[in-house]
Amino acid sequence: MGTPLFEFYCPVKIISGDLALANVPHEMEQLGTKRALIVTDKGVAGAGLIKYVEMAFEGSGCEIGAIFDETPPDSSNRIVNKVAELFKEKKCDCFVAVGGGSCMDTTKGANIVVSEGTDDLMKFQGADRISRQLKPFMAVPTTAGTGSEVTLVAVIYNEDKNCKMAFTSDRLLPNAAFLDPRMTMSLPPKITAATGMDALTHAVEAYFCLQKNPVSDAFAISAIKLIMANIEKATEKGDDVTARLNMANGALLAGIAFSNSMVGVVHSLAHATGGVCHVPHGVANSIFLPYGMEQNLEKCSATIAELSPLLCKTPPSGGSVEKAKCCIQSIRDLADRLNKLCGLPTRLRDTGVKETDLPEIAKLTINDGSLVYNPEELTFDEALEILKKAF
């Protein structure tokens, strides 16, 4: 009983690079589909990014059945049902999500509704509850952060029950992901930095949390290399195509890593802070990452120290604790540099969180599912202590 069991699964076809989007119709044909429902949001549509998708369909034999551009920042069951209705009404046969995490999650939810023939997502909450083959689904991320294009998770807010529903299933993974640098070029510096730090958090937590395994480690390490080398370039000079694509690839690799090895206390704190105070996920992760690493230092210093060649400019020659502390300091330094570059917050108080919100955030933190995968235990008092430090 000495070898821990692990699973790894990522069947997503990755098409990454210049003009990657032009391959969408070809991949649709490979999947036996002809008519796509595009799911996006006002921001993406307003930035003119949908035109790249439309251009790809010209002369292809495939067509766009409809474009849904009303996805809100936090997806809900009402929106999901609306998308599913549109899919059926326009007789579409596949989904193409163009956007960030919310668009991906909305599409995943709508796909469950359409494929399972239901309008009640509640009964699919939890793990492995989707029993039917879902409709073909292609993902076009417009941020380099969430990694939703390669994750098997969807989180959707239930407006009727006032709660968040989480779904995990291998079936939720898209069939293909298209990383086209054109799609992230117009991201403002602050969002570039926040989503990039989100991706870095995915990779770092995937590397030291309990479900880590040799396969996910490989993805996490590659992700950290790419992100550390490109996050400041992409933030400072948004039209640097190479930096943008490297960040997109880094976020995807981090997504594969954490979809298979999960994340820990940093995400629990970020989910809770988002839930109570609507702090953007990437911003919260950026603030909490060094504190989360510190919280696990005693149990994981050797593992975190392995990242020192990737995170530290000059890794110390001492023991694992010194190296791990250097990693934590390097992440703090990076956040400070990003703060100077684009105003990315480094303290909770700068995100609109009030000190009186902290107990409520701590309460939600200890009920967050990611905490299972955190190496160290976390009590309410300890969560509150971290929040106070981060404030």
Next chain:
Amino acid sequence: MITRRHRKHRCYISRFSGTGSPEGERTMKLSISEIFNLDYGIKKSIASTALLALSVTYEMVSKKSRELKDEISSWEDGRTFALGVLKDGPSITLMKKGDRIKYLGKGIQGDPAITIYFKNIDSALMVFIGLIGAHTASVQRRVIVHGDLSKTMEVMRTMNIVQMYLMPGIVLKKTFKRPPELSGKQLALKAQIYAGLVPGLILSGSK
């Protein structure tokens, strides 16, 4: 295959005196790792008994433990949760009633808010005989959860409290992220739980 690590952790769960051996009395020893080679029926019986013991302990601990009462104080009355083994393995259902947890019986009763399933009987046994903790079973994807994840975390915390009283200290040290240090009062309650376990199993066995 028995590895070095297996040998290191080998402990004997039962001993049978053999008879009729020309060499005299022979002792048959069954190591923990060999339990997984037993017939499914035997493994199912062990898992059923372990689940029943968990249920009985839930009821007893929730009567007397302040920390468990505090933990479930925010739960809605009537919240049910179940624990079982896929696909046709044993299962139990429990419910919050007042400030206590009540054992509803074997099987999945009604439509529980939370159901925690072990993917197979071997994974369940690993937890029940103390080879791995509940969180490790989750981490290794040996269990799946149906229902709200946040409520599941609440259920898992209560399960940790119950296991604190049910499992021997040596197992807690091995299976908990942070092994609990029991106060004198808690140790006294643990002794009461152990004393009441067998009668409790007999009384609840018919449910």
